[in-house]
Amino acid sequence: MTSAPGDRATAGRNRSMSLLDELTVNALDPGYQQTVDRRVSGAGTADQPGGRRDHPRRYPRRRRGLLVAGLLVAGLLLATAAAQARSRAPASAQVRSSLAADVAARTRDTDALQSQVAQLRAQVAAARARGLAATRSGTAMAEQVAALEEANGGTPLRGPGLRVTLADATLPTPDPLAATKRPSALPGDAGRIADRDVQDVVNALWAAGAEAISVGGQRLTPQTAIRAAGQAILVDFRPLSPPYDVIALGEQSQLGNRFGDSPTARRFRTYAATYGIGFTIRSERALTVPVGAGPPLRAARPPAPAP
Amino acid sequence: MIPAIALVLGVALGLVFQPGVPLWLQPYLPIAVVAALDALFGAVRAQLDGIFDDKVFVISFVANVLVAALVVFLGDQLGVGSQLSTGVVVVLGIRIFSNAAAIRRHAFHA
Numbered sequence: 001m002t003s004a005p006g007d008r009a010t011a012g013r014n015r016s017m018s019l020l021d022e023l024t025v026n027a028l029d030p031g032y033q034q035t036v037d038r039r040v041s042g043a044g045t046a047d048q049p050g051g052r053r054d055h056p057r058r059y060p061r062r063r064r065g066l067l068v069a070g071l072l073v074a075g076l077l078l079a080t081a082a083a084q085a086r087s088r089a090p091a092s093a094q095v096r097s098s099l100a101a102d103v104a105a106r107t108r109d110t111d112a113l114q115s116q117v118a119q120l121r122a123q124v125a126a127a128r129a130r131g132l133a134a135t136r137s138g139t140a141m142a143e144q145v146a147a148l149e150e151a152n153g154g155t156p157l158r159g160p161g162l163r164v165t166l167a168d169a170t171l172p173t174p175d176p177l178a179a180t181k182r183p184s185a186l187p188g189d190a191g192r193i194a195d196r197d198v199q200d201v202v203n204a205l206w207a208a209g210a211e212a213i214s215v216g217g218q219r220l221t222p223q224t225a226i227r228a229a230g231q232a233i234l235v236d237f238r239p240l241s242p243p244y245d246v247i248a249l250g251e252q253s254q255l256g257n258r259f260g261d262s263p264t265a266r267r268f269r270t271y272a273a274t275y276g277i278g279f280t281i282r283s284e285r286a287l288t289v290p291v292g293a294g295p296p297l298r299a300a301r302p303p304a305p306a307p
Numbered sequence: 308m309i310p311a312i313a314l315v316l317g318v319a320l321g322l323v324f325q326p327g328v329p330l331w332l333q334p335y336l337p338i339a340v341v342a343a344l345d346a347l348f349g350a351v352r353a354q355l356d357g358i359f360d361d362k363v364f365v366i367s368f369v370a371n372v373l374v375a376a377l378v379v380f381l382g383d384q385l386g387v388g389s390q391l392s393t394g395v396v397v398v399l400g401i402r403i404f405s406n407a408a409a410i411r412r413h414a415f416h417a
Contacts, residue, residue, distance in 0.1 A: 027352075027401070071314040072320075074317060074347055079321020080336070083325045084336055085337070
């Protein structure tokens with residue numbers, strides 16, 4: 001009498017939980033038990049103790065091959081899925097790395113073209129020198145051309161000078177999520193070298209009497225721009241990666257003193273103390289700056305090939 | 308022993324050759340793997356219970372994988388793909404868990 005409601009409650013709970021109960025109770029494939037039952041009933045109850053005895057018979061050659069094949073497939077499936085998941089999960093990373101490879105390839109192409117340009121310009125210069133050497137006025141002109149080329153980055157130069165190295169602050173990298181939320185005024189931007197900083201340093205070096213400057217291996221010519229695209233600094237439209245090496249050729253002590261006392265250098269020393277950016281000035285005896293990209297042809301065109 | 312070696316060999320083969328999975332088969336792979344894991348855990352438990360049968364194992368393995376793929380396919384066609392897959396994962400997950408618990412009881416008597 002008293003137990004009846006309780007029984008009903010239990011039954012009700014059992015009914016509502018039956019799906020889960022079924023799952024946990026019948027976790028093992030019922031097929032295994034059925035096979036055993038069938039074998040036992042087929043062999044008769046008298047044979048049941050012999051179940052152990054015919055144990056070796058349970059793996060005849062052919063069926064063992066079946067088992068091995070099944071497990072082989074199972075392992076293959078697991079490994080394939082794992083490899084698949086690993087290769088697919090960082091799809092965005094793959095896209096990113098393929099883009100990076102693209103950029104690297106294009107940069108290599110540009111480098112190759114650049115060196116070809118340098119070679120051809122050397123040929124042109126040699127031909128011009130031969131042509132101008134014939135006359136007196138030609139020789140004077142050749143000297144003038146050489147001086148002008150030096151000034152506008154047309155020839156590689158070497159000599160004493162300063163090496164100014166700028167580096168981003170080694171702060172903990174900001175949360176990328178936060179970075180996407182607030183594209184400006186990042187806490188991480190405080191210690192990052194921007195294009196303006198490089199421009200300031202370069203201008204201060206010119207003002208200090210530098211005769212030739214290269215930034216990150218790119219010679220500055222009168223037409224070189226130092227710009228930014230995203231967070232990368234572009235010099236002559238080629239991306240640089242930190243640390244940024246600014247090499248200025250000039251009379252060492254004068255250049256070092258004037259640049260060291262410049263407001264820009266003082267400002268950067270403050271930045272280095274406050275934000276932890278890298279800012280070093282080194283005086284070196286033998287520095288080289290490469291040849292710069294020549295001015296693009298605006299009006300001139302190569303002649304049509306002769307018929 | 309030989310079956311275990313076969314399993315390891317299968318994994319090794321998969322890792323070494325990394326067979327490409329055709330695109331149309333890719334959605335079915337994860338759930339097929341869960342089904343395969345369920346079959347494997349069931350087999351181990353059956354072995355420990357002393358009622359292992361290779362034919363049952365192979366058939367249940369193949370059928371599990373196929374049914375799981377079929378469920379995903381049906382779900383995709385009906386527009387409930389992810390929900391149906393979740394259901395399958397939950398059910399198989401519970402089974403894997405209770406089989407693993409049974410294996411643990413066999414192995415550690417605890």
